[in-house]
Amino acid sequence: MNIIQTQALTKKFQIGESTVNALNGVDLVINKGEMAAIMGPSGSGKTTLMSILGCLDGPSSGTYTLDDIAVESMTDDELSQIRNRKIGFVFQQFNLLARTSALENVMLPLTYTSTNARTHSAKARAALEKVGLGDRVDHHPNELSGGEQQRVAIARALVNDPAILLADEPTGNLDTKTGASIMDTLQHLHKDMGQTIIFVTHDLFIARHTERIIRITDGQITSDEVNKNPVKAGTPRPEEK
Amino acid sequence: MININRTFLVGLRALAANKLRSALTILGIVIGVAAVVSLVAIGNGATSDITSRIEGIGTNLVTVSPARFQPGRGAAVQTTRLYYSDYETIAATGEYISKIVPVYQSNLTIKHADKSFQVAVAGVTPDFASVEAYTIGLGRFLIQSDLTSVKRVAVLGSQTASDLFGQQTAVGQEITIDGITFQVVGVLQSKGSAGFGNVDDILLIPLETMYTKLAGSAALDGGQRTLSNIAISANSPDIVNDLIAQIEFILRHLHKIPAATELPFSISSQTNFLNTLSSVTQTLTIFLGAIAAISLFVGGIGIMNIMLVSVTERTREIGLRKAVGARKLDILVQFLGETITLTTIGGVIGIALGALVAFVVSATGLITARVSMGSVLMAFSFAVAIGVFFGLYPAYRAAGLRPMEALRYE
Numbered sequence: 001m002n003i004i005q006t007q008a009l010t011k012k013f014q015i016g017e018s019t020v021n022a023l024n025g026v027d028l029v030i031n032k033g034e035m036a037a038i039m040g041p042s043g044s045g046k047t048t049l050m051s052i053l054g055c056l057d058g059p060s061s062g063t064y065t066l067d068d069i070a071v072e073s074m075t076d077d078e079l080s081q082i083r084n085r086k087i088g089f090v091f092q093q094f095n096l097l098a099r100t101s102a103l104e105n106v107m108l109p110l111t112y113t114s115t116n117a118r119t120h121s122a123k124a125r126a127a128l129e130k131v132g133l134g135d136r137v138d139h140h141p142n143e144l145s146g147g148e149q150q151r152v153a154i155a156r157a158l159v160n161d162p163a164i165l166l167a168d169e170p171t172g173n174l175d176t177k178t179g180a181s182i183m184d185t186l187q188h189l190h191k192d193m194g195q196t197i198i199f200v201t202h203d204l205f206i207a208r209h210t211e212r213i214i215r216i217t218d219g220q221i222t223s224d225e226v227n228k229n230p231v232k233a234g235t236p237r238p239e240e241k
Numbered sequence: 242m243i244n245i246n247r248t249f250l251v252g253l254r255a256l257a258a259n260k261l262r263s264a265l266t267i268l269g270i271v272i273g274v275a276a277v278v279s280l281v282a283i284g285n286g287a288t289s290d291i292t293s294r295i296e297g298i299g300t301n302l303v304t305v306s307p308a309r310f311q312p313g314r315g316a317a318v319q320t321t322r323l324y325y326s327d328y329e330t331i332a333a334t335g336e337y338i339s340k341i342v343p344v345y346q347s348n349l350t351i352k353h354a355d356k357s358f359q360v361a362v363a364g365v366t367p368d369f370a371s372v373e374a375y376t377i378g379l380g381r382f383l384i385q386s387d388l389t390s391v392k393r394v395a396v397l398g399s400q401t402a403s404d405l406f407g408q409q410t411a412v413g414q415e416i417t418i419d420g421i422t423f424q425v426v427g428v429l430q431s432k433g434s435a436g437f438g439n440v441d442d443i444l445l446i447p448l449e450t451m452y453t454k455l456a457g458s459a460a461l462d463g464g465q466r467t468l469s470n471i472a473i474s475a476n477s478p479d480i481v482n483d484l485i486a487q488i489e490f491i492l493r494h495l496h497k498i499p500a501a502t503e504l505p506f507s508i509s510s511q512t513n514f515l516n517t518l519s520s521v522t523q524t525l526t527i528f529l530g531a532i533a534a535i536s537l538f539v540g541g542i543g544i545m546n547i548m549l550v551s552v553t554e555r556t557r558e559i560g561l562r563k564a565v566g567a568r569k570l571d572i573l574v575q576f577l578g579e580t581i582t583l584t585t586i587g588g589v590i591g592i593a594l595g596a597l598v599a600f601v602v603s604a605t606g607l608i609t610a611r612v613s614m615g616s617v618l619m620a621f622s623f624a625v626a627i628g629v630f631f632g633l634y635p636a637y638r639a640a641g642l643r644p645m646e647a648l649r650y651e
Contacts, residue, residue: 051645054564056563056564056644056645056648057643057645076568076569077568077569077570080563080566080567080568080569081566081568083563083564083565083566084565084566085566089564089565091561091648095557095560095561095564095648097558097561098258099258100254100258108561108562108565109565109566111567112567112568112571113566156565160566
């Protein structure tokens, strides 16, 4: 069963007089429970693809079906609802609200649901437990390490039980060791909880932590390979030549 | 669905996170609202002060006196005389009259011990006190038997009493008026200045005594007794104009003055004067309020400025909120909620401060400032309206941000 299916996805940007084709016909299928990495050099269109997959932006043409819902022609408000219910986003810069506790940060997406406010705190606590931060609920972002902050961001992405977790360079702002702990968390979510995960990276070693590596160049998928032996998080990075 | 409580909670939290900036932003609204509340209170206080002073003279009071014309550049000339019989006719036929007092007044020399000066001596009837709204301070006022027995008794205005007797008790003392001895039976309470010279600078004696002992032939015109004026207290302030019309009709009839000729009598009421004065003070109040409203408006611009800065500063927060599911409306409501929360808090503090200023002004005794519910409500709703008006644009800008661009904003 597939969670994501795109057909002939294109995205054009008007920059001054010239038109830039950021995406040039992307066909992609992601199955439920998969963990995949999207790789590509800067300007390849990987971030554009991520923002369309994350319903932050609509495609210029083509179709995109997310969890059996056609989202390519949705209005702004409908996309907001999809983002809220179906998608969990993790950013390179964490994007936590300062002067706000970890718990409240995780509760943020619940604010935009019609669920009973009394259940929000418990849900957020459960999400923080999942990422191993059960003892950090009342800490503010400035009292947490980079890795912990990113794990709060992951908990926030998970709090609505999304169909898919999207991460944009989740280890990009972290050192190797902390990066490994984030990969450990993601692998744990994937293996033990069946969470579908897609993340963007330019780091091949990080990409190898997944079972599927998709390469994108000039707005097109150039390779889509299965990685039979994913790197286990915590494995030392092989020596650079 | 939008949860209003939650929205305001989010707003409050965001404002609490920036306490100093929120406080400075509120300051503009606080000063504006306080200015409106206190200035309008002072204006209202001044209006009611003036009104009550004039009401002290009696709003129902209608005074009839011979008109004084000023032909060319000459001195004022009294062309017609008011007769005692006019008083009798008006008293007998006037239907709106509560009390009516004939007055014959003359400037005469009064004397006690070594003190001697000229004062307005008025021959009146006992109703004079209530018609002219005097109250007796010491002793008694004139009574009917003083008139019928033509007694030589006098009631002094408070100013006259202190000029003549200083700190000594005046009641029971003897004074002379134009050489004739009178006994002081009472002293009036001070009415204060009512804006028409000093009303405490008088001396009252029975009218009958005035005619027979003091005025003599000066008060007569062709054998008829004349009057300086007739003071009338109308049944109610509402019928004062009807009463004036009626008196004019009677006087025209008695003095055979055709309708085309200008009436040689002046029939004046306090109500007219009061209306003019209160419209002046009301204009003043509106003027003060308008100046204060300008400062409130400036405070609103301050809020818009800060909110625009806040939107720019929090672009990434807005992007994030949109990424996790906030709709345009949610963001709009959040930022509008913040400005309205700001102006509401500012409004409440401003009302308290304005009331305090009004209280302090009253305590100094200069003017009794009256904080009116109307001005409080007006200032408060104006402040909230300013919050909505000036918050709408920044909120609209925040809501229109595209999530992807907002997230990448540095």
